[in-house]
Amino acid sequence: AIQTTFLMVKPDGVKRQLVGEIVDRFERKGFELKGAKLIQITEELAKKHYAEHAERPFFGELVEFITSGPVFAMVWEGENVISVARLMMGATNPAESAPGTIRGDFSTTLSHNVIHGSDSLASAEREIGLFFNENELV
Ligand code: CMP
Numbered sequence: 795a796i797q798t799t800f801l802m803v804k805p806d807g808v809k810r811q812l813v814g815e816i817v818d819r820f821e822r823k824g825f826e827l828k829g830a831k832l833i834q835i836t837e838e839l840a841k842k843h844y845a846e847h848a849e850r851p852f853f854g855e856l857v858e859f860i861t862s863g864p865v866f867a868m869v870w871e872g873e874n875v876i877s878v879a880r881l882m883m884g885a886t887n888p889a890e891s892a893p894g895t896i897r898g899d900f901s902t903t904l905s906h907n908v909i910h911g912s913d914s915l916a917s918a919e920r921e922i923g924l925f926f927n928e929n930e931l932v
Contacts, residue, residue, distance in 0.1 A: 897909065
């Protein structure tokens, strides 16, 4: 089915100038960019975005990292884009992310792992709503 998903280059990826490389991979795959912006996330937005991890011991670290510099937030559309984008991102744990995936090619740490992608239809809808207004999407 045609889906939309929320993807975000994290502060480490922006600092390392990987935005173009990452956009390029999803474009070449055949997905369609529906919206994008470079933004500095507020602490309030970070806490909402990561609400499901609120009780985790690393929650503070997560919020601190994602607000440590600008992120590149995107909405992408395409056939099964939610799960396919996650395949292209690779596993969260860099010890398990395969070469050829974004994390497999560009990250060595669990927390600084270059990219975020929604993991389900419900989280895609929620995260797009948190980061984008209707008039920012084509
Ligand atoms: P992501 O899946 O985008 O969202 C949750 C993030 O939590 C995940 O990426 C990791 O970067 C991060 N994370 C998961 N486990 C840990 C951990 N043990 N310590 C620090 N960060 C973690």
